[in-house]
Amino acid sequence: MDQHLERILSTKDFIRKQTIGTILDQFDGKLMNLSLTDRKKKYEKMREDAYSFFRGSAYLFFFDTIDLPLTFHTPKEKPTWIMGDLHFDNFSGFQNENNEIVFDVDDFDEGYLGSYLFDVMRMAVSIRLYANQLSYTKEEQDELVDRYLKTYINQLESFNEGEEDPVKLQFTEENTKGPVKKTIKKLEKRKNSHELDKQTVLDHDSIRSFDIGKEKLSSVSKQERDELSNAWDEYIRSIPEKDRKQGSFYRIKDVVKKKGSGIGSTGLQRYYILIEGAEEKAHQDDIILEAKEARAPIPAYFFPYDEEFWQDNKHQGRRVVHTQKAMHHLADPFLGYFTLRGRHFYVRERSPFSKDLKDKYLEDYKSMKQTVKTMGRISAKIHARADADLDAGILDYHSEKAILEAIGSKKKQFRRQVSLWSDHYQDTVEHDYELFKEWLVEREFFKS
Incomplete structure (x- = not known):
């Protein structure tokens, strides 16, 4: 050359x-x-x-x-x-x-x-x-x-x-x-229990909890769980009234940290949260929710500042929920958000039907x-x-x-x-x- x-x-x-x-x-x-x-x-x-x-x-x-x-x-x-x-x-x-x-x-x-x-x-x-x-x-x-x-x-x-x-x-x-x-x-062709079967186990009393033996799940400390429980009311209030169930429906039964994620999400905190559900079938209608940390979106660092947008989306979890509801015809009824340790999170169902x-x-x-x-x-x-x-x-x-x-x-x-x-x-x-x-x-x- x-x-x-x-x-x-x-x-x-x-x-x-x-x-x-x-x-x-x-x-x-x-x-x-x-x-x-x-x-x-x-x-x-x-x-x-x-x-x-x-x-x-x-x-x-x-x-x-x-x-x-x-x-x-x-x-x-x-x-x-x-x-x-x-x-x-x-x-x-x-x-x-x-x-x-x-x-x-x-x-x-x-x-x-x-x-x-x-x-x-x-x-x-x-x-x-x-x-x-x-x-x-x-x-x-x-x-x-x-x-x-x-x-x-x-x-x-x-x-x-x-x-x-x-x-x-x-x-x-x-x-x-x-x-x-x-x-x-x-x-x-999937069963409703697909995700529960994949992520949880039943003990001798038929009490369901997460299987922390799974490679990508890890336990949380009592303090972290207590802090999450204290923030949970904010999540429940964030769900629109038309989708919101009684408080007992969202009772937390178990919490784990989810390790591993997509490429761009590496380093963001993520939890799997097992909630009570409808209580109609003992421990068979439990529901897994996913709480994921949300940060300011990448385009925001390059696009012109929009005061109206930021006034309406100060909470980054709310912004993510806002985006999904804007783009989906029938959005996840579990969508919501909360703040934990100064970090913003959004919540969605960890659906058994996802591929x-x-x-x-x-x-x-x-x-x-x-x-x-x-x-x-x-x-x-x-x-x-x-x-x-x-x-x-x-x-x-x-x-x-x-x-x-x-x-x-x-x-x-x-x-x-x-x-x-x-x-x-x-x-x-x-x-x-x-x-x-x-x-x-x-x-x-x-x-x-």
């Missing part, structure tokens, strides 16, 4: 590696205040492959994209309620409030108000990275991204023209195909296209839904109309621009991934 070119490339890599390191130190170190042990756990997951690195570094994505002079953004005065971390693995099958098995988005920790385009761009990159893991060619990746974008626009138009209602639209066995349909059908897509179902290209199409429709649904929900939304205009106005008549140009950019950024992520691994060794997180 030419000496001058080598110097240029090495300088670019040095600057980029320093940028990556600075962002990781700022967010994981100073803002998240992760211990060295937790940072190692997180980076161990992130160094598995480029897609895992992408999932664990959403802050780097926003740093790179926030000031790009891209067209097709909605105006600042017409933001969309976004997930803030939309990617391929944040979709799954689960049971809704009406005991129906549906397929939808499932992670709302980074929910915020901003341009829809950030969700769409992040999702497009994730499709490429995920498809690359399954050895799909660049041409196939191009087609998958275009299928996602085209479906997204078509679904928004369907909402805007009144052909479908984003508040009522659900994705069930009847209107899905391929891997999504297969995931839903497998869930329908991610399996890689083996997506190795067939036709199946992958079917799945991407469903994800495109769901992405449009969550963006169009929030403004229609008077309990959860704070927007006084139709998001789908604002997004379609931003795209205008240039649908092909929109798809082309996002596709080309996502192809470019996939290369950036894969190169950053190699720099990240070098940085880990240089900082002595791991040996070479």
Whole structure:
């Protein structure tokens, strides 16, 4: 290689590696205040492959994209309620409030108000990275991204023209195909006791408690349990009256800490809480709830400050609950929030009916296209839904109309621009991934 070119490339890599390191130190170190042990756990997951690195570094994505002079953004005065971390693995099958098995988005920790385009761009990159893991060619990746974008626009138009209602639209066995349909059908065969059987044990008196012999469960101290019990009334009060049962229904029977989690959630506190339930069948209708720590969402560090939003969402657990209710048609009736030791938590049911897509179902290209199409429709649904929900939304205009106005008549140009950019950024992520691994060794997180 030419000496001058080598110097240029090495300088670019040095600057980029320093940028990556600075962002990781700022967010994981100073803002998240992760211990060295937790940072190692997180980076161990992130160094598995480029897609895992992408999932664990959403802050780097926003740093790179926030000031790009891209067209097709909605105006600042017409933001969309976004997930803030939309990617391929944040979709799954689960049971809704009406005991129906549906397929939808499932992670709302980074929910915020901003341009829809950030969700769409992040999702497009994730499709490429995920498809690359399954050895799909660049041409196939191009087609998958275009299928996602085209479906997204078509679904928004369907909402805007009144052909479908984003508040009522659900994705069930009847209107899905391929891997999504297969995931839903497998869930329908599960027993109501699936999660209880998996996480708990019965003693000789038939009293149920968590099985702390499980690898990812650990006991809590008496003081911690007492503090959680004292904070529990705040959780119960946070549940809307229409969903709230009598206090005895939420009586805590056992508590454990949940170890291990998604990549971006590493280091956040999480509890499994066993509650009484309806008391109709002795210890058979107990319910497992999950309480997860919530922090300020990543987009908030990059988007303009919105006073109205923050006044309504001072509690970060409430913000996560707010986001889920905005995006889901029939939300979990156990959604609520509380504060413990100065940290904000949100609560949801640890449902026995929850299942991610399996890689083996997506190795067939036709199946992958079917799945991407469903994800495109769901992405449009969550963006169009929030403004229609008077309990959860704070927007006084139709998001789908604002997004379609931003795209205008240039649908092909929109798809082309996002596709080309996502192809470019996939290369950036894969190169950053190699720099990240070098940085880990240089900082002595791991040996070479």
